[in-house]
Each structure stands twice: as C-alpha cells, then as structure tokens.
Amino acid sequence: MVWERDTKKVDTKEIKIIKKKTKRSDPRNLIIELENMLPKFLSHTSNIVNQYATIKCLKESLTTNEALVHMDFSENYSYKYSEEVQSMHFGGSRGQVSLHTAVVYLKNDSNATQSYSVCTASECTRHDAAAVWAHLNYLIKFVFNRSSQINRIHILTDSPTSQYRNKYIFYILTQLRNEFSDLNLVTWNYQEAGHGKGAPDGIGAVIKRTADYELKCHQDVGDFDAFVNIIRRNIKNVEMGIIQEHEIKLRELMLPKDIATFKGTMTVHQVIWAADSAYLEFRKQSCFECISVACKHGKHMRFFKIYNTPIGSTMENVKVIPENKRIKVLSDVTIRYANTDDPMLHDSTPSTSSLRSIRHSWANKCFINNYTKATDHEKEFLDFLKKCEDDDDDPLSD
Structure with missing residues (x-):
C-alpha cells in the first residue's frame, strides 16, 4: 500500500487529491526503492534528533x-453563542479571532529557569510575515519588561514557509534592533517539518477550552x-495581549517588495x-556552541548580506548578471558617425554624415524585474x- 497524488475531476475543474493505492512489485524493485528513500529519511531523522x-x-x-521564546499560531477560534438560529451556521456570519501563543523561558534571580505563558489575540486573521512581526514585537517587549539584562533572544518555531520560514522573516530579523537597541544577538530556530508540536x-487548547466552558x-x-x-477573567497565569489590525498593516508597509x-x-x-x-x-541544523563564529560542526550553509533599511534592501537586490553568465541583448539601434577612411562605411555620398542601422551588443547592466512595482526612489x-544609456548611445553628444 502506498500513498500517491492523483487528480479528481469536479464539474469542469481538476483538483489534486491524496489516496492510498495497492501496488505489486518484485522484491528487487522494492529493495531499490527503499535504498533510494533511506538518505532522505535518515536526514529527516537526524534533523528531528538534533533540534530536540x-x-x-x-x-x-x-x-x-538570554531568553528563549517558543511560539506558534493556534487554530483560529470561531465566535459562538449559547443559543443560535439555524442561519448562523451558514455564510460568513461566524467571525474568528487569531491566536498567537508563546512560552517564554528566562532565568530568575535564583538562577532557575522560569517559564511564562503569553497569548496575543487579533481580529485580523492573517498569519503571514507582517502578522508574525506584529505579534513578535509584543513578545519581545514582554521579555524586556520581565528582565532588563536581556540582550540575546532565541526564537523557536515550527517551519511552515507561509508563516515563519521565508525571506521576509529573514529580513525582519535584521530590523528588530531598530526598535530594541539592547539586542545584540537573535537566533531563529526551526523544528523539523511534521514535528513542531510543543508547549x-x-x-x-486551554484558552479555547475555557471559552467553550x-x-x-x-x-x-x-x-x-x-x-x-472571558480569557482574562478566568485564566490568570496567561498574559493576554491584543494586536490591532492597523499594527499588522503598518508592518506590511515596512516590508520591501522585492x-x-x-x-x-x-x-x-x-x-x-x-x-x-x-x-x-x-x-x-541548530548549534549554540558556535554562535560567534561559523559553525565548526558541519552545520553551516552560507552567509547572506544584511541591508539596514527597506530602501537599501530593495535597491541592493537589483538583479545583476554575473560576469561568468554574460548575456547579449541584440536590438536595432541608430547611431551617427562622421566621415571615415574605412571603405566599408562609405555610401553614395561619402562627404556628408549619414545614419546607419547596426546591431549593437550591450554589456552587463543592472535591471529591476518589475518597473511598475518600483518605489519613487527606484524609479x-x-x-x-x-x-546614462541614452547618452552612451550617442557618441557625438559631447
């Protein structure tokens, strides 16, 4: 029995589905398939063991x-009434609240690790990078309010690309110090896919169960x-914060487009x-023994350039063609040339200047993919x- 992807036709559309199929195969083919799957499985297992x-x-x-912030989005909670009419079950009548939960680990005065439970709620049900930034800012403020000695924060999350593991989160990491000047180090650690459950x-679960009760x-x-x-009245050991929708929209404006x-x-x-x-x-893989230097345990991948501002990030990410991958853009351009002794350039009236259409090879130049999305600075x-290109195309402009 194997799980396979398949397509299913619904009316005029085709949708992708997963279903279980029975397959017959020779023992030799099964062994070969198992051997092909082993490297990926062992790598997956190694990540699980190392991260935990x-x-x-x-x-x-x-x-x-130091502080460790373990956080995750909880499934949205749907509003409910003790008595509901039938039409309440249909359409968009039932609203939702977004819940972002976290457990913060700090050292107390007696040098013992102490945990704090935090939940930030928002009427905006977005779970993208802008929403993560708004919820994370509340958590960092909570950490600094608990201890003034903190200058290192370690963040632990699961690894969905739509929420935590993407290029926008990487950019957000570089911008946290603009609001929290005491930060000297921030690490973002991801649990292996499929193994992200935690505190x-x-x-x-406690918050939703309390509301249902x-x-x-x-x-x-x-x-x-x-x-x-209801949550604040019934649960005293969970810090309940509120994130307004305009805070999330503000963070979205602060993210570069490209x-x-x-x-x-x-x-x-x-x-x-x-x-x-x-x-x-x-x-x-995560390693905290080699924080100040490149990891000596074989876990290092590469370094990535940091940009100090959104404008700098967008401008520095202009696409540049490497020298070893040079391309030539051939286009019909018109240039002006003066009289010359070269017979190949003479026409029927050699005593006068003339215009001739030639093929011109462009050298490597920077370009931005989408001009319509460019900001005023980029334009x-x-x-x-x-x-500059227009001036270069006219050799007699000087």
Whole structure:
C-alpha cells in the first residue's frame, strides 16, 4: 500500500487529491526503492534528533542575559453563542479571532529557569510575515519588561514557509534592533517539518477550552471583546495581549517588495543575526556552541548580506548578471558617425554624415524585474540609468 497524488475531476475543474493505492512489485524493485528513500529519511531523522536535543540543552544552559521564546499560531477560534438560529451556521456570519501563543523561558534571580505563558489575540486573521512581526514585537517587549539584562533572544518555531520560514522573516530579523537597541544577538530556530508540536499548543487548547466552558454556562462568546474578557477573567497565569489590525498593516508597509530569496530555504533550521556582523548566517541544523563564529560542526550553509533599511534592501537586490553568465541583448539601434577612411562605411555620398542601422551588443547592466512595482526612489534610479544609456548611445553628444 502506498500513498500517491492523483487528480479528481469536479464539474469542469481538476483538483489534486491524496489516496492510498495497492501496488505489486518484485522484491528487487522494492529493495531499490527503499535504498533510494533511506538518505532522505535518515536526514529527516537526524534533523528531528538534533533540534530536540539542542533546544533542550539551550533551556538548561540559559544565562541571565538570554531568553528563549517558543511560539506558534493556534487554530483560529470561531465566535459562538449559547443559543443560535439555524442561519448562523451558514455564510460568513461566524467571525474568528487569531491566536498567537508563546512560552517564554528566562532565568530568575535564583538562577532557575522560569517559564511564562503569553497569548496575543487579533481580529485580523492573517498569519503571514507582517502578522508574525506584529505579534513578535509584543513578545519581545514582554521579555524586556520581565528582565532588563536581556540582550540575546532565541526564537523557536515550527517551519511552515507561509508563516515563519521565508525571506521576509529573514529580513525582519535584521530590523528588530531598530526598535530594541539592547539586542545584540537573535537566533531563529526551526523544528523539523511534521514535528513542531510543543508547549504553545497547550496554551491554545486551554484558552479555547475555557471559552467553550463559559459557553456551556450560557455566556455568549460572540465578539472579540467578549472573548478577551472571558480569557482574562478566568485564566490568570496567561498574559493576554491584543494586536490591532492597523499594527499588522503598518508592518506590511515596512516590508520591501522585492527581497532576494535565499536558495536552500527549505533546508534551513537556524538563522543567526548578530549586531557586529554585516551578514546573516544560515545553518542546516541548530548549534549554540558556535554562535560567534561559523559553525565548526558541519552545520553551516552560507552567509547572506544584511541591508539596514527597506530602501537599501530593495535597491541592493537589483538583479545583476554575473560576469561568468554574460548575456547579449541584440536590438536595432541608430547611431551617427562622421566621415571615415574605412571603405566599408562609405555610401553614395561619402562627404556628408549619414545614419546607419547596426546591431549593437550591450554589456552587463543592472535591471529591476518589475518597473511598475518600483518605489519613487527606484524609479529615480532607473530614470538615471536610462539617461546614462541614452547618452552612451550617442557618441557625438559631447
């Protein structure tokens, strides 16, 4: 029995489905297929074991200037009423609240590791990078309010590319110090795919179960304010924060439109930002023994350039053709030339200047993929390049 992808026709559309199929094969083919699958399986297992062991070791060895933030989005909670009419079950009548849960680990005054439960709720149900940035800012503020000695933060999440593991999150890492000047080091650690459950999921379960219990006691949970009040009244050991929709939209405006993609994102399990470095370091597994240097345990992947501002990031990510991959753009251009002794350039009236259409080879030049998406700064830069090209195309312009 094997699981396979298949297509299913629904009306006029085809959709992709997963279904179980029975296959017959020779023993030799089965052995070959198993051998082909083993490297990927062993690599997957190695990531699972390393991430769990490394994070456990980090919790036990936290110092007073370090904090570990384990966070995850919980499934949205749907508003409910103790008594509902039938039409409430259909359409968009039932609203939702987004829940971002986290467990923060800090060292207390007696040098013992202490955990704090935090949940940030929002009427905006987005779970993209802009929403992550808004929720993360609240968590970092919570950390600094608990301890003024913190200057290193380690973040632990699961690894969905739509939420935590993408180029926008990598950029956000480089911008945190703009608001939190005490930060000297931030690491973002990813659990292996399919193995991301942890303590934050328990916080989400407790919050939802509490709201449902109040519902059984004829307490309506029909809007955002009612939900927050119920949680704050019944759960005292969970810090409840509120993220407004405008905060998420503000973060979205702060994200550059064209950020260079890191090749190998799906294999990244640790990203390190340091205040004294001009590069992000990407690793295929987490390692906290080699924080200040490139990992000596074979987990290092590569470095990636850091840009200080959104404008700098967008402008520096202009696509440049490498010298070893030079291309030639051939186009019909018109140039003016003066009289010359070269007989190949003479026409029927050699005493006068004339115009001739030739094939011109362009050297490598920077270009931006989409001019319509360019900002005002980028457009000024492109117009400047175009003016320079126009001047170069006319040799008699001087």
